[in-house]
Amino acid sequence: AVIYRADYQPPAYWIDTVDLCFDLDPAKTRVLNKMKVRRNPQVAPQPLKLDGDELNLARVLVNGQGTSFKMEGDRLVLENLPEGDAPFDLEIFTTCAPAKNSKLMGLYTSNDSFFTQCEAEGFRRITYFLDRPDVMASYTVTLRADKQKYPVLLSNGNLVDQGDLDDGRHFAKWVDPHRKPSYLFALVAGQLVCREQKITSRSGNDHLLQVYVRAGDLDKTEHAMNSLIASVAWDEARFGLPLDLERFMIVATSDFNMGAMENKGLNIFNTKYVLASQATATDTDFMNIESVVGHEYFHNWSGNRVTCRDWFQLSLKEGLTVFRDQEFSQDLAGEASARAVKRIEDVRVLRTAQFPEDAGPMAHPVRPEQYLEINNFYTVTVYEKGAEVVRMQQTLVGREGFEKGLAQYFQRHDGQAVTCDDFAQAIADANPGSHLANNLEQFKRWYSQAGTPRVKATTRFENGTYEITLSQSCPPTPGQAAKEPFVIPVAWGLVGADGREVAGGMQVMTQATETIRVDGLASEPVPSLLRGFSAPVVLEWDATDAQLLALLEHDTDPFNRWEAAQRLGVRRMLDAIRGSGAITLDDAYLQAMRSILRHPKLDAAFKELVLTLPAETYVSEQLDEVDPQRVHAVRESLREQLASALAGDWAWAYEEHKENGAYRPDHVSAGRRALAGLALTHLCIAARSSGDTVWPGKAYQRFKDASNMTDRFNALSALVVSGHELSRPALDRFHGMFRGEALVLDKWFALQAGAPDRGGNVLPVVRSLMQHPDFNLRNPNRARSLIFSYCSANPGAFHRADAAGYVFWGDRVLELDGVNPQVAARLARAMDRWRKLAEPMRSAAREAIARVAAKPDLSNDVREVVTRALAD
Ligand code: ARG
Ligand code: ZN
Numbered sequence: 001a002v003i004y005r006a007d008y009q010p011p012a013y014w015i016d017t018v019d020l021c022f023d024l025d026p027a028k029t030r031v032l033n034k035m036k037v038r039r040n041p042q043v044a045p046q047p048l049k050l051d052g053d054e055l056n057l058a059r060v061l062v063n064g065q066g067t068s069f070k071m072e073g074d075r076l077v078l079e080n081l082p083e084g085d086a087p088f089d090l091e092i093f094t095t096c097a098p099a100k101n102s103k104l105m106g107l108y109t110s111n112d113s114f115f116t117q118c119e120a121e122g123f124r125r126i127t128y129f130l131d132r133p134d135v136m137a138s139y140t141v142t143l144r145a146d147k148q149k150y151p152v153l154l155s156n157g158n159l160v161d162q163g164d165l166d167d168g169r170h171f172a173k174w175v176d177p178h179r180k181p182s183y184l185f186a187l188v189a190g191q192l193v194c195r196e197q198k199i200t201s202r203s204g205n206d207h208l209l210q211v212y213v214r215a216g217d218l219d220k221t222e223h224a225m226n227s228l229i230a231s232v233a234w235d236e237a238r239f240g241l242p243l244d245l246e247r248f249m250i251v252a253t254s255d256f257n258m259g260a261m262e263n264k265g266l267n268i269f270n271t272k273y274v275l276a277s278q279a280t281a282t283d284t285d286f287m288n289i290e291s292v293v294g295h296e297y298f299h300n301w302s303g304n305r306v307t308c309r310d311w312f313q314l315s316l317k318e319g320l321t322v323f324r325d326q327e328f329s330q331d332l333a334g335e336a337s338a339r340a341v342k343r344i345e346d347v348r349v350l351r352t353a354q355f356p357e358d359a360g361p362m363a364h365p366v367r368p369e370q371y372l373e374i375n376n377f378y379t380v381t382v383y384e385k386g387a388e389v390v391r392m393q394q395t396l397v398g399r400e401g402f403e404k405g406l407a408q409y410f411q412r413h414d415g416q417a418v419t420c421d422d423f424a425q426a427i428a429d430a431n432p433g434s435h436l437a438n439n440l441e442q443f444k445r446w447y448s449q450a451g452t453p454r455v456k457a458t459t460r461f462e463n464g465t466y467e468i469t470l471s472q473s474c475p476p477t478p479g480q481a482a483k484e485p486f487v488i489p490v491a492w493g494l495v496g497a498d499g500r501e502v503a504g505g506m507q508v509m510t511q512a513t514e515t516i517r518v519d520g521l522a523s524e525p526v527p528s529l530l531r532g533f534s535a536p537v538v539l540e541w542d543a544t545d546a547q548l549l550a551l552l553e554h555d556t557d558p559f560n561r562w563e564a565a566q567r568l569g570v571r572r573m574l575d576a577i578r579g580s581g582a583i584t585l586d587d588a589y590l591q592a593m594r595s596i597l598r599h600p601k602l603d604a605a606f607k608e609l610v611l612t613l614p615a616e617t618y619v620s621e622q623l624d625e626v627d628p629q630r631v632h633a634v635r636e637s638l639r640e641q642l643a644s645a646l647a648g649d650w651a652w653a654y655e656e657h658k659e660n661g662a663y664r665p666d667h668v669s670a671g672r673r674a675l676a677g678l679a680l681t682h683l684c685i686a687a688r689s690s691g692d693t694v695w696p697g698k699a700y701q702r703f704k705d706a707s708n709m710t711d712r713f714n715a716l717s718a719l720v721v722s723g724h725e726l727s728r729p730a731l732d733r734f735h736g737m738f739r740g741e742a743l744v745l746d747k748w749f750a751l752q753a754g755a756p757d758r759g760g761n762v763l764p765v766v767r768s769l770m771q772h773p774d775f776n777l778r779n780p781n782r783a784r785s786l787i788f789s790y791c792s793a794n795p796g797a798f799h800r801a802d803a804a805g806y807v808f809w810g811d812r813v814l815e816l817d818g819v820n821p822q823v824a825a826r827l828a829r830a831m832d833r834w835r836k837l838a839e840p841m842r843s844a845a846r847e848a849i850a851r852v853a854a855k856p857d858l859s860n861d862v863r864e865v866v867t868r869a870l871a872d
Pocket of ligand 2: 295299315318321
């Protein structure tokens with residue numbers, strides 16, 4: 001049944017303490033749960049209804065005595081409980097089957113070890129409980145298991161006792177000193193080894209940091225450990241938030257639905273975000289590890305010390321924590337130019353993933369109003385747009401003001417389960433007189449209204465006065481036909497004819513239309529609007545090429561410099577798509593790209609971003625009707641021209657940036673590798689049209705000789721992307737080299753599934769890779785690497801006129817739904833934008849979605865996605 005935010009009721013009971021005892025066994029694990037429960041005196045007396053899911057119930061005792069109970073669906077209902085508000089003992093004995101748990105929610109096994117995932121509603125798959133975030137308890141956990149098979153036994157908090165039992169079994173007892181909601185519970189048991197590090201924090205406390213992995217992976221944990229050490233130091237230095245535990249553990253598992261999980265003191269991670277060595281991980285992997293380790297660590301305050309009242313408030317912790325991990329990565333990047341690169345990358349994710357979500361059938365506010373399955377709302381809107389909403393609050397109160405606001409928030413709400421309103425209120429209260437405090441109710445529309453606002457800019461120059469008129473609007477979204485104006489901070493500047501900055505400021509829009517006016521100008525300036533992407537909006541500005549070229553050359557704001565190049569590229573792509581399909585790149589554009597590429601002062605990482613053409617999905621969003629194959633063909637054609645016209649410059653760039661000496665995953669050398677990789681790809685593409693064999697040969701050589709995965713993979717990808725015949729032996733060789741490295745094999749699958757389509761060749765490759773001995777649909781990373789890379793990340797190959805891509809998609813959604821509904825529902829979302837498709841794709845897509853929707857016993861996860869996709 002659909003759950004509504006408006007229906008929130010406080011719990012009728014509190015659970016103060018939980019004492020759990022596990023007898024771990026893959027086939028049948030026994031769970032003894034002893035709780036201290038009391039009535040919530042604020043709520044009218046009523047039965048206790050405990051959540052459960054796929055549990056076998058053996059026994060229920062109240063104050064040590066048997067008691068009557070009944071089942072209401074999955075809930076265990078207790079009606080004859082002691083009267084009054086005094087606490088009573090409730091003991092529940094259940095069993096579950098971790099080895100059969102392919103949903104990877106609750107307690108499951110992976111590679112013969114036990115792991116848990118409880119957020120959002122997985123704890124109810126372990127024991128009966130009030131499985132909601134506003135019920136917080138103190139946990140004591142005893143784990144018992146075979147000592148040989150499971151030498152390491154971990155849970156939240158501190159290890160207080162351990163020892164041997166009969167029959168080769170042993171036990172460990174853990175006590176968590178902090179109260180927590182059930183979604184933060186975790187246990188791990190298995191044959192694991194750890195890297196550990198003792199640290200002393202600024203405040204003088206000692207802590208033990210540990211990273212647990214399988215035995216062969218210890219040499220890939222250094223970067224994760226360094227990232228954790230940096231995270232602890234950063235949160236204390238930037239926000240005054242110390243580590244509140246003696247022991248902080250990270251454990252990696254190769255079977256995981258998402259990226260990672262912030263369980264108190266025992267974070268569980270997808271191996272993808274822990275394991276890295278220069279031989280197996282790319283620079284991007286290294287950066288992602290840093291940011292995900294930071295993210296989960298920062299949840300220790302923003303999420304764990306202060307948590308969500310209910311799941312509609314998810315962005316309270318996720319938006320804030322994404323904002324914090326973005327700031328962390330920017331601070332570690334150091335220099336202003338490297339910070340800007342990180343900002344551009346974050347905005348690119350927002351615009352290519354969140355903007356389409358906000359415009360499609362699954363559009364929802366940052367704080368949703370309803371859901372059928374909460375797992376469907378761990379979205380780019382809740383996470384990334386939520387982070388932008390936090391960032392705007394920082395913009396409106398200033399950096400120092402935001403630090404005061406965050407201190408106020410933690411002081412006021414430590415130990416509580418609160419709402420998004422509570423957060424914004426704390427930031428505003430700490431900053432009286434600020435734009436945020438003055439417009440708080442209006443600002444909070446960012447939490448309640450879905451859709452991406454548009455800000456239209458028109459300009460006028462007369463008698464030395466420059467006027468920029470900004471008008472905001474927001475398109476309708478499902479269930480929200482009309483929108484009220486948002487508070488939109490628009491950072492702006494004016495660039496003079498000589499390239500110098502003549503004026504600038506911050507326009508905090510609150511009205512539908514506002515005007516910025518600057519007097520006393522000698523000549524017409526070029527406006528630089530929405531600097532640093534100061535708000536998550538679409539800026540509609542009809543700039544001339546000359547204006548964009550001026551910004552690309554002179555703007556002091558690196559974000560808008562990059563943005564100018566994007567606009568130049570998008571315009572050319574749109575002209576070709578709407579026109580004959582063919583376009584010859586003009587000299588002005590090519591010359592501008594050349595001078596960026598050859599620029600003596602700009603960072604390589606920034607150049608790589610500027611020289612990368614806008615993504616197909618980003619361009620498609622700007623069309624009313626999309627033919628994905630045409631969009632793909634146009635982008636390929638422009639890329640070929642960029643490759644050929646700048647061939648000499650690409651060759652220069654490659655030679656200039658290809659060697660960095662000893663591998664270090666720092667921003668400067670990573671930027672050089674990225675630019676060298678982009679250059680090599682363009683050189684191989686240019687070789688395809690010229691018939692040259694030198695560059696593909698060099699790419700193959702580089703692929704073989706590279707000292708690190710970034711260079712090796714970039715070279716391999718250059719061969720695959722350019723469709724050169726050497727890609728076959730290279731792919732085979734790559735597989736042979738890394739057959740034992742699961743995360744590298746994921747890259748191997750993904751590269752082939754994401755390759756440019758040539759005459760419909762990708763789908764047959766994907767189909768045959770599904771038969772590969774290394775393919776396994778039950779492993780989420782592997783399923784994503786093959787199936788999602790094709791259906792969600794390769795639009796030119798997926799949207800076939802013969803609908804075979806959609807049939808494949810439907811088959812996989814249904815197949816996955818029987819195994820792991822969460823992963824299936826993510827795949828289902830590949831069709832979100834089907835209504836924009838041109839015929840015959842559109843009708844074929846509707847048919848494919850309808851076929852999935854017609855399956856009788858669909859999970860709630862998939863049902864919600866496909867029903868919303870078909871709703872009008
Ligand atoms: N809280 C985790 C994070 O963002 C994500 C957990 C999501 N889990 C899920 N089953 N939806 O770090
Ligand atoms: Zn998170």
